[in-house]
Amino acid sequence: MTDQRTLHRIIDLRTRHCLSLRQIGTHVGLSGEQVRKLLVREGISMARTPPHSIVPKKRNTLDESVVRAVYGCSVEDLAKIQQGLLLTDHTSPAFFYRTQRYRYLYGNGWAFTFPDWWQLWKTSWARRVPDRLVMVPMDRSQPVGPDNAEILTRSQVMKRFQRERRLTQA
Numbered sequence: 001m002t003d004q005r006t007l008h009r010i011i012d013l014r015t016r017h018c019l020s021l022r023q024i025g026t027h028v029g030l031s032g033e034q035v036r037k038l039l040v041r042e043g044i045s046m047a048r049t050p051p052h053s054i055v056p057k058k059r060n061t062l063d064e065s066v067v068r069a070v071y072g073c074s075v076e077d078l079a080k081i082q083q084g085l086l087l088t089d090h091t092s093p094a095f096f097y098r099t100q101r102y103r104y105l106y107g108n109g110w111a112f113t114f115p116d117w118w119q120l121w122k123t124s125w126a127r128r129v130p131d132r133l134v135m136v137p138m139d140r141s142q143p144v145g146p147d148n149a150e151i152l153t154r155s156q157v158m159k160r161f162q163r164e165r166r167l168t169q170a
Contacts, residue, residue: 002038010035011044070098072113081118093118093125100135104144111145124151
């Protein structure tokens with residue numbers, strides 16, 4: 001049988017410090033299962049992070065000047081294309097745009113704005129993963145932009161690469 005002081009310590013370790021049952025047991029000299037039974041008896045949630053300490057994620061407000069610099073459009077245009085997805089979501093158009101922008105920005109250049117880029121991708125967006133679609137420049141010596149980019153499958157890109165390689169070797 002545990003005394004009140006130990007019981008209060010167990011509750012404190014679980015609710016304020018979010019320790020695992022095993023970690024609490026180590027602190028008070030009990031097994032994790034004994035700690036679990038005590039917490040259940042006291043009506044304490046088994047969730048590792050108690051509900052009262054969960055802080056909902058706050059959406060940051062976007063700075064218009066930053067959005068214009070990175071995406072080349074207004075916050076409203078960005079939000080319309082994103083359709084409620086977070087900018088950090090790896091499946092969102094904005095995340096994909098930034099990834100491609102940074103990839104080409106330091107090469108031959110980037111001439112897309114987010115809305116222009118989206119016009120190119122919009123019809124293929126849902127198929128980009130299953131069909132393994134990629135955006136490639138038509139002329140690698142020019143900046144990638146609306147007039148110098150196309151959407152191809154990875155196999156098409158490889159066939160083109162091999163064809164160009166054969167031509168340069170001949």
